[in-house]
Amino acid sequence: MHELERLSALIDFVYRGATEPRLWPEIMASACDWLESPKGMLYTPLHGGAEGGFYFQHGLSDFFLELYKSRYQAVDMWTQEVVRRKLFVEGNVLLGTDLVPHATLVQTPWYRDCLELGDISRLLTSVVFALQDMDAHPRIADMPTACSFYRRSTDEDYTEDDRRKLALLVPHFSRALGVMTRLRLSDLKVASSLSALDQLPIGVLLLSSKRDTLFANREATALLAASDALRLDRSGTARGLGKLVAKAPAVDRAIARALSAAGRIDEVLHFSSVIKVPGRVAGQDWLIQLSRVGLGSAFSTEGELPAVIAFITDPRRPLDLAPDFLARTFGLTPAEARTAIVATGAGSLEELAARLAVSVNTVKSQLKQVYAKTGVGGRAELVRLILGLPSAR
Numbered sequence: 521m522h523e524l525e526r527l528s529a530l531i532d533f534v535y536r537g538a539t540e541p542r543l544w545p546e547i548m549a550s551a552c553d554w555l556e557s558p559k560g561m562l563y564t565p566l567h568g569g570a571e572g573g574f575y576f577q578h579g580l581s582d583f584f585l586e587l588y589k590s591r592y593q594a595v596d597m598w599t600q601e602v603v604r605r606k607l608f609v610e611g612n613v614l615l616g617t618d619l620v621p622h623a624t625l626v627q628t629p630w631y632r633d634c635l636e637l638g639d640i641s642r643l644l645t646s647v648v649f650a651l652q653d654m655d656a657h658p659r660i661a662d663m664p665t666a667c668s669f670y671r672r673s674t675d676e677d678y679t680e681d682d683r684r685k686l687a688l689l690v691p692h693f694s695r696a697l698g699v700m701t702r703l704r705l706s707d708l709k710v711a712s713s714l715s716a717l718d719q720l721p722i723g724v725l726l727l728s729s730k731r732d733t734l735f736a737n738r739e740a741t742a743l744l745a746a747s748d749a750l751r752l753d754r755s756g757t758a759r760g761l762g763k764l765v766a767k768a769p770a771v772d773r774a775i776a777r778a779l780s781a782a783g784r785i786d787e788v789l790h791f792s793s794v795i796k797v798p799g800r801v802a803g804q805d806w807l808i809q810l811s812r813v814g815l816g817s818a819f820s821t822e823g824e825l826p827a828v829i830a831f832i833t834d835p836r837r838p839l840d841l842a843p844d845f846l847a848r849t850f851g852l853t854p855a856e857a858r859t860a861i862v863a864t865g866a867g868s869l870e871e872l873a874a875r876l877a878v879s880v881n882t883v884k885s886q887l888k889q890v891y892a893k894t895g896v897g898g899r900a901e902l903v904r905l906i907l908g909l910p911s912a913r
Contacts, residue, residue: 698791
């Protein structure tokens with residue numbers, strides 16, 4: 521029971537990170553304690569800071585981390601093996617010995633020149649966001665993410681029990697980071713959090729554990745008004761704005777299950793898991809993602825704390841941001857502004873080129889100019905920048 525209480529407290533701490541990014545180093549410290557690891561890192565192994573990547577770590581010196589990022593991240597044997605074997609699959613939990621035998625590892629220059637400096641010898645790692653196949657959430661797909669824990673040469677090897685313990689945490693890391701990425705809360709002020717949600721170009725609902733809707737931002741209100749496939753039912757015992765109800769029974773049951781799962785430790789889905797709401801036209805489904813909100817959340821609605829945050833998106837609905845506004849703000853040409861906006865929703869360069877009806881080479885050239893003029897390091901940073909701009913309504 522003591523271990524279960526520790527896990528429950530840790531999971532709630534993880535969800536606090538969704539709305540308070542500054543807490544992630546402390547969250548990693550608590551996760552390291554849970555997994556009996558002196559060091560750990562939640563990071564983007566294929567993207568550096570200049571590309572919008574992040575490194576939330578515990579127990580690693582600044583010197584070692586800078587050395588790793590500048591000289592050794594590109595030759596990380598563990599990461600190379602994960603990619604080579606196509607193991608960068610969402611939810612995978614791996615031991616270092618699954619990738620490279622320990623006896624082989626300690627003989628490599630990478631171990632002698634890098635890992636020994638950080639007193640790292642044993643690895644337990646997990647895939648929070650996958651390398652591919654996340655079409656339902658392309659912005660996170662642009663940023664594959666791992667959560668790794670390390671032990672020293674004098675420590676015991678990680679075991680199958682350690683693998684199971686980390687597997688319990690990974691879906692919660694996925695949901696909390698997914699919310700953080702969607703909201704860009706590193707730039708939002710706690711005092712105006714509901715107002716900030718109202719400016720987002722995606723639908724956001726805050727729900728109680730009983731399915732009552734406590735808050736709906738402007739985009740969610742507009743989406744719900746446009747179709748009867750999803751609505752807020754104010755009848756019966758409904759409180760606030762009403763209960764979130766789907767017209768299709770299967771979708772309604774899926775929402776109920778997801779709301780239930782969001783508040784439980786077991787059977788928690790990853791953030792990339794979505795509920796599809798059939799549209800009037802085939803292939804125009806809405807997507808709903810739900811995630812738990814931590815007890816320390818800044819989102820308060822008339823004194824009541826929501827239990828779940830829900831995102832509603834229409835993949836075919838463009839951002840409500842005028843290209844001429846973007847062009848004026850950053851000195852983009854009309855074509856570059858349109859490319860920048862479409863890039864927030866399209867997946868691969870080929871898909872982006874198809875939507876713009878231009879060649880892939882043209883897209884590459886336009887994106888290069890957009891990055892230079894907006895001062896971002898890549899597409900992930902561009903998306904965060906555009907999502908943070910005010911609506912053009």
